[in-house]
Amino acid sequence: MPVSHLLSAIFDPLAISTGLGIAVCCCFRDSRKILNLCGLWLLFIVIMLAWRFGLGACSSRYWAILTIPGILFGIVFCYLNFWGRRISAILVGILCICCLIQDLHFNRNSRYILNAAKAIAADAKHYPRTIIWEDGNSAASRLGYYSGIPTLSDHFSSAFLERNLQGVRGLYDVVYLVFTVSREENPQSILPLKELRAELLFEQFHDNREKKKLYIYRVPVEPALSMRHDIEPFSLNGNFETLRPQAKTERIFPLGWRDTGVGTISGSCQPVASTISKGNALAIQSVLMLTLYPETRGIVKQDGFLVFSVKQAKDSQIWVWAMIYDKKVHPQRKETVLHTCVNTDALHQFQIPLNASEFAPEESVRFYWTFIAPAGLQLDDIGFCPRDIAGKSNSAQKQD
Numbered sequence: 001m002p003v004s005h006l007l008s009a010i011f012d013p014l015a016i017s018t019g020l021g022i023a024v025c026c027c028f029r030d031s032r033k034i035l036n037l038c039g040l041w042l043l044f045i046v047i048m049l050a051w052r053f054g055l056g057a058c059s060s061r062y063w064a065i066l067t068i069p070g071i072l073f074g075i076v077f078c079y080l081n082f083w084g085r086r087i088s089a090i091l092v093g094i095l096c097i098c099c100l101i102q103d104l105h106f107n108r109n110s111r112y113i114l115n116a117a118k119a120i121a122a123d124a125k126h127y128p129r130t131i132i133w134e135d136g137n138s139a140a141s142r143l144g145y146y147s148g149i150p151t152l153s154d155h156f157s158s159a160f161l162e163r164n165l166q167g168v169r170g171l172y173d174v175v176y177l178v179f180t181v182s183r184e185e186n187p188q189s190i191l192p193l194k195e196l197r198a199e200l201l202f203e204q205f206h207d208n209r210e211k212k213k214l215y216i217y218r219v220p221v222e223p224a225l226s227m228r229h230d231i232e233p234f235s236l237n238g239n240f241e242t243l244r245p246q247a248k249t250e251r252i253f254p255l256g257w258r259d260t261g262v263g264t265i266s267g268s269c270q271p272v273a274s275t276i277s278k279g280n281a282l283a284i285q286s287v288l289m290l291t292l293y294p295e296t297r298g299i300v301k302q303d304g305f306l307v308f309s310v311k312q313a314k315d316s317q318i319w320v321w322a323m324i325y326d327k328k329v330h331p332q333r334k335e336t337v338l339h340t341c342v343n344t345d346a347l348h349q350f351q352i353p354l355n356a357s358e359f360a361p362e363e364s365v366r367f368y369w370t371f372i373a374p375a376g377l378q379l380d381d382i383g384f385c386p387r388d389i390a391g392k393s394n395s396a397q398k399q400d
Contacts (some may be wrong), residue, residue: 013098014070020075069283071099093322112204112214113139116147119202120176120215124149127173129339129343131163135179139214143178150341153316158192159358160336161219165196167350170224176201177217187215227349228307231383235294235367240280243271254282261290267373276309276347276380285376292371292379297325297364303387305351306337306367313342313377320352327362337367342377351385 078091120143124130132151144151146151150192156164156177165175177198181187183205188194198217206212231238236256246253252271253259259269267286274281284290310318320338323331359365371377 013095013102014067014074015072017077018070019075021075022068024073024077043183054351068395078236109205109207112206114146115141115204116178116202116214116216117143118150121147123201123218124174124176127174130174130176130214131168131172131341131343132176132178133269135177137180139178144259149176151345152339152341154336154339156191161191161196163337164340165219165221165350167352168340169222171343172346173223175219178204178214180212180214182378183211183213184196217275225349225351228305228351229384229387231307231381233275234298234306234384235382236296238294239277239380240271240274240282240290243280254280256295257292258295259290259292261286261288272378274380276311276378281311281378281380283378284371284373286371287374288372290371290373291368293366293368296383297329297366299361299364300354300356302356304354304385305385306354307351308369308382309347309349309380309387310342311380312374312375313348313373313376314345315375316342316371316373316377318342318350320367321351321370322365322367324359325364325366326360329364332382349381353387354384 002028057192074095075092078095079088083091116139120130120132124147129199130149132140132143132149133156134143134151134153136153136155138153140151140153143149154160156179161177168175177191179187179191181190195218196219201218202214202216204214207216237254237258240254240257242255243252244252244255254271256305261267267284267288267290269284269286269290269292270280272283273278282292284292306320318338318340319336321334321336324333324335326332337354338350340350369379
């Protein structure tokens with residue numbers, strides 16, 4: 001949250017004096033130039049706060065600049081006329097001592113992200129294909145930079161991990177789960193780590209207060225599943241075979257599908273001859289987020305898999321998320337079912353488990369595919385496969 005990063009950037013004594021100084025400028029204004037100047041500084045603070053909150057700045061370093069006007073307003077409070085010179089000097093001295101103590105404060109856990117990245121990089125030498133999943137705590141970019149391993153940031157739940165680990169079978173050998181919990185919480189009670197056969201790789205507190213701790217678990221990924229060819233349609237024209245001109249743009253596009261975020265700058269989405277199967281596929285190229293979705297909704301009547309295939313998709317990021325609607329077609333909730341980075345140009349079929357028990361009988365669902373694919377990819381064969389047939393085919397493959 002931006003507020004927590006603001007409070008951590010301006011420590012308590014300075015924050016209190018800053019608030020009191022701002023109150024003085026607002027409530028006791030007169031013709032003195034110093035207060036007029038502080039009014040201008042107050043306007044600057046409002047502007048700085050506005051754009052930081054607007055951008056959702058998620059690191060304390062973006063808020064540290066507010067320390068400078070904070071010192072100014074603190075001094076204004078200390079030098080009010082009714083304090084007297086001696087008391088004003090004492091207040092300024094107390095504020096300076098507090099600032100000095102804060103500057104001399106040493107956080108012995110300040111390198112926890114670097115240490116975590118080193119631990120991951122050392123362990124990843126034993127596995128050819130690895131990826132880091134970080135639980136949306138703004139450490140993903142630094143972990144990826146220091147470790148040299150692809151890193152994705154998303155808030156993961158038990159259902160999300162089950163679907164994602166199933167989806168990346170054949171792409172990765174291990175996944176490193178990185179998340180932060182409070183000192184009182186037990187990681188085993190938050191995520192199904194035993195069921196995932198996760199092994200603790202690293203743990204360290206964030207700072208000397210030891211209120212939050214970073215954990216890293218190594219999770220093995222099962223081998224790739226056999227390709228499914230018994231694909232049933234979940235949405236209209238899931239193999240993109242039927243093309244027609246779109247009403248508004250007149251461009252040729254698969255019947256029953258729409259896209260957003262397409263432009264000359266962001267990228268393109270167009271039907272081409274498929275290299276995945278016979279007929280057509282969608283060629284997607286985008287440096288920004290491009291979202292593809294069907295016009296129709298489907299109903300999950302039985303346990304199975306949402307399947308789709310990609311090719312020539314190396315270094316692409318793929319999100320698949322679902323919007324669930326009630327009987328009156330009102331949106332009820334949004335769920336992320338897949339978020340991964342593709343590490344190969346070879347053909348890969350994603351098989352994402354869907355449990356009918358997670359959906360009410362009257363609920364319908366529409367799936368959305370979001371891509372960041374600077375080098376492009378091909379998408380084809382979107383559909384549904386029943387799970388019982390999957391079990392039979394997998395067991396037969398093991399016997400062979």
